[in-house]
Amino acid sequence: MDAKQYAEAFARKDPAFIGRPPPAELIRDLYEQELMVPEMIGMKDKWQPGEKAHFEYHCYEGHDSADAELWYHSHQVVTVLRPEVVSPHPTFLIRRETGETDSYIVCFEDGLEYAVREDELRTSPAYFYRPAPPPRPAPDVQPDPAQDLPVDQDVEEEDTPAP
Secondary structure (H helix, E strand, O other), X not given: OOHHHHHHHXXXXXXXXXXXXXXXXXXXXXXXXOOOOHHHHOOOOOOOOOOEEEEOOOOOOOOOOOOHHHHHOXXXXXXXXXXXXXXXXXXXXXXXXXXXXXXXXXXXXXXXXXXXXXXXXXXXXXXXXXXXXXXXOOXXXXXXXXXXXXXXXXXXXOOOOOO
């Protein structure tokens, strides 16, 4: 079954598809082809303070990333503390189309508070489609770049200033 067939079955409210996450390989396709509704891939249009969510990091996955600390926290449960940026648009699909997505301040189980984008929050870990990150390197150990995950073609690498 491809992403389009899955989306059509979900839209028909086929009982075999409601309340079940799509196969992992379809989640990214549903998102990229804009065939989904947020509930189909474990997202919500709005998160409320105090709600629990499952966080999956969706940017450059490397030890040298400016957000490596956030990457090391991927695939963890978070508590939504408050909105950080709130778009004037009512639904995620409209916000995604306009490029004006919401972000939230969340608290991880270890107490780290960080701003995350709404497309990184899920209702269940069953909707994760990225691999879990490697362990954070010890402070006195230089990370091995071979552990970095391959950069997806649709994820832009951070700009590196010329030497």
